[in-house]
Amino acid sequence: MTADALPPQTVRSAPDRLLAVLAAFDHAHPALCLTDISRRAGLTLTTTHRLVGALTEWGALERDADGVYHVGLRLWEVAALAPRGLALRQVALPYLEDLYEATHENVQLAVRDGAEVVYIEWLSGRSAVGVHIRVGARWPLHATGVGLALLAHSEQAFQDQYCEGPLAAFTPYTLTDPVRLRRELAEVRRSGAAVSSRQVTDDALSVAAPVRGRDGRVTAAVSVVVPHATAQVPALVPAVRLAARGISRALGWQPEAR
Amino acid sequence: MTADALPPQTVRSAPDRLLAVLAAFDHAHPALCLTDISRRAGLTLTTTHRLVGALTEWGALERDADGVYHVGLRLWEVAALAPRGLALRQVALPYLEDLYEATHENVQLAVRDGAEVVYIEWLSGRSAVGVHIRVGARWPLHATGVGLALLAHSEQAFQDQYCEGPLAAFTPYTLTDPVRLRRELAEVRRSGAAVSSRQVTDDALSVAAPVRGRDGRVTAAVSVVVPHATAQVPALVPAVRLAARGISRALGWQPEAR
Numbered sequence: 276m277t278a279d280a281l282p283p284q285t286v287r288s289a290p291d292r293l294l295a296v297l298a299a300f301d302h303a304h305p306a307l308c309l310t311d312i313s314r315r316a317g318l319t320l321t322t323t324h325r326l327v328g329a330l331t332e333w334g335a336l337e338r339d340a341d342g343v344y345h346v347g348l349r350l351w352e353v354a355a356l357a358p359r360g361l362a363l364r365q366v367a368l369p370y371l372e373d374l375y376e377a378t379h380e381n382v383q384l385a386v387r388d389g390a391e392v393v394y395i396e397w398l399s400g401r402s403a404v405g406v407h408i409r410v411g412a413r414w415p416l417h418a419t420g421v422g423l424a425l426l427a428h429s430e431q432a433f434q435d436q437y438c439e440g441p442l443a444a445f446t447p448y449t450l451t452d453p454v455r456l457r458r459e460l461a462e463v464r465r466s467g468a469a470v471s472s473r474q475v476t477d478d479a480l481s482v483a484a485p486v487r488g489r490d491g492r493v494t495a496a497v498s499v500v501v502p503h504a505t506a507q508v509p510a511l512v513p514a515v516r517l518a519a520r521g522i523s524r525a526l527g528w529q530p531e532a533r
Numbered sequence: 534m535t536a537d538a539l540p541p542q543t544v545r546s547a548p549d550r551l552l553a554v555l556a557a558f559d560h561a562h563p564a565l566c567l568t569d570i571s572r573r574a575g576l577t578l579t580t581t582h583r584l585v586g587a588l589t590e591w592g593a594l595e596r597d598a599d600g601v602y603h604v605g606l607r608l609w610e611v612a613a614l615a616p617r618g619l620a621l622r623q624v625a626l627p628y629l630e631d632l633y634e635a636t637h638e639n640v641q642l643a644v645r646d647g648a649e650v651v652y653i654e655w656l657s658g659r660s661a662v663g664v665h666i667r668v669g670a671r672w673p674l675h676a677t678g679v680g681l682a683l684l685a686h687s688e689q690a691f692q693d694q695y696c697e698g699p700l701a702a703f704t705p706y707t708l709t710d711p712v713r714l715r716r717e718l719a720e721v722r723r724s725g726a727a728v729s730s731r732q733v734t735d736d737a738l739s740v741a742a743p744v745r746g747r748d749g750r751v752t753a754a755v756s757v758v759v760p761h762a763t764a765q766v767p768a769l770v771p772a773v774r775l776a777a778r779g780i781s782r783a784l785g786w787q788p789e790a791r
Contacts, residue, residue, distance in 0.1 A: 289547035289548070290583075290584055291591075293548050294591045301611075305616070305620070325548075329549060333552045333556075335552065345614070345615065345616050346611060346612060346614040346618070348617045348646055348651060350618075351612040351615040351669075354608045354613075357605060357608060358603050359595070359606045372656070386606065393606060411609075
């Protein structure tokens with residue numbers, strides 16, 4: 276069921292209705308009028324008007340001169356506290372910049388949310404590849420370098436379930452065979468780096484490494500994306516691993532203590 | 534009245550109560566247990582439990598293994614759509630990186646929210662100055678370079694009201710005299726750049742320039758912060774102005790069309 280076909284609001288709770296207003300906004304719909312919000316949230320216009328009013332007064336939404344609503348600065352300020360969002364990105368940024376200086380390639384930081392990676396940061400390098408990622412974008416785990424790094428270090432039960440599929444193919448090279456995927460994940464754990472070659476687009480290759488938190492668990496992954504045709508994988512692996520270790524240490528990880 | 538001394542919840546509306554739970558989180562309190570949230574939001578434990586449950590289920594909050602709540606990734610994803618938050622930052626980042634490459638100094642991007650600047654981005658340079666700004670931090674307009682650039686281009690009525698004060702002093706050099714502040718704002722408009730010298734801390738100087746949106750109005754400001762003792766203001770002004778113009782063009786500003 277899509278957001279356009281939600282049932283009437285009668286059975287939902289007050290918090291759910293307010294959150295439905297926020298959820299009406301996404302990357303395809305960053306600016307909405309009251310009628311759009313009402314339709315996408317599945318709420319009456321009267322209820323929408325009241326909730327949007329409360330959200331606007333608080334600063335979670337902002338209304339422009341044309342009467343169109345956008346996500347507001349106040350929500351962004353609260354969201355900046357998210358440990359897996361801006362807070363993680365703030366700790367990681369110097370290391371991502373170093374990785375960018377060392378490679379001048381596309382550099383990204385991602386975390387796992389369920390069966391997907393969410394990109395937290397993306398620094399654009401000189402190489403134009405067919406992958407266009409924005410901050411906040413999502414992608415399935417098995418196709419991307421960061422996704423393979425995160426999947427390889429997730430709980431065994433989750434890995435087993437994920438590998439059973441279905442595993443979507445984006446190119447003829449996407450890993451869609453459970454046996455091959457499991458073998459790849461073992462290799463990622465052994466080598467400390469994940470390589471995704473032409474699995475997302477025909478022309479791109481990414482090299483990723485896991486980032487560990489204070490408790491030693493993998494909480495994020497860092498990667499570079501380069502054109503497949505000229506990729507120097509052996510040169511990229513140490514740089515990406517170094518950046519991942521630097522971020523891990525900044526997060527409080529102590530390899531000696533394990 | 535502080536958040537610690539809010540009145541009982543009885544008179545507040547359902548949306549206000551939910552937003553009070555979100556507002557319980559700030560830079561000094563990024564991680565809270567249920568009792569903390571209840572106290573800071575001024576809500577009963579029962580109501581807090583119900584609202585936190587709804588927010589956690591939606592992903593606006595996340596609960597860690599110790600039962601402590603943090604701001605969640607889902608809220609960060611919605612907030613990433615804020616035109617004056619991550620969305621602006623996403624457009625500006627390449628130009629901020631260029632400014633950083635050109636100067637290797639602290640580079641920042643800020644917007645105005647009422648009588649304050651809010652920092653949207655901060656790239657740390659080689660110079661250690663006494664100013665420690667984090668993304669999401671706020672500062673009064675008259676003390677900082679970005680604040681002066683934003684104030685100088687805000688509506689005249691707002692400028693008049695702001696200049697009347699009170700104007701807080703952070704160092705002996707902070708502009709607290711309305712006449713001097715007005716003169717400074719005129720100079721910012723004339724020169725296209727704002728210089729704040731030792732107004733925030735004794736050792737720092739910032740050079741800022743305004744960023745214009747598609748409609749030509751000033752929507753943000755970009756700046757570098759350097760040690761006052763060795764600051765080369767004439768060299769910094771063109772670099773900062775260039776970065777600000779680059780961001781303005783990327784936002785759709787067309788100087789020719791004015």
